[in-house]
Amino acid sequence: MTRFKVLLLGGLVLGLGALGYGAFSALGFEGASAGIAAEAVLIVVVVVWTGSYLLRVVTGRMTFMEQRRRYRQVYDQVTDAELQARFDALSEAEQQALLAQLEAESAAGSEDAR
Structure with missing residues (x-):
């Protein structure tokens, strides 16, 4: 929130208090009572x-x-669709090589976790 919006919001709350005071005064509340009710x-x-x-x-x-x-x-x-399109553009041999490489990296990663 910007400083201007904070100041504007503070002014609106102040104005709402003044409006409430005026409304309670119009309803017959006296000075302090109208202020307390508005507050x-x-x-x-x-x-x-x-x-x-x-x-x-x-x-x-x-x-x-x-x-x-x-x-x-x-x-x-979007990323999934782009990756799928790139994978589909590879030849069958390149796809198999990529899958084998990913499986090898996955297996190595799970062994390192142990």
């Missing part, structure tokens, strides 16, 4: 907003995480 509404809004953010963090449904997940899915699909 209580703002506190509830901030607590609910913070709670929804924490819920998204815990469940992993944050905007960045979802964008990254979608990007990774598309990237894997």
Whole structure:
């Protein structure tokens, strides 16, 4: 979030508080009571907003995480298709040689893990 957006958000919350004060004053609340009521509404809004953010963090449904997940899915699909096309373009002998090499590397890797 940019500094401008943070300042804008702060101004909006401040404006919401002033609007709430005006609304409660219009409803018949006196000075301090209208201020307390408007402040209580703002506190509830901030607590609910913070709670929804924490819920998204815990469940992993944050905007960045979802964008990254979608990007990774598309990237894997494109990469798999490209690798498959390259493999299909090889001759039968080259395909068999590549598969044998991969099996040998896989076997060597599993022995190193032991």
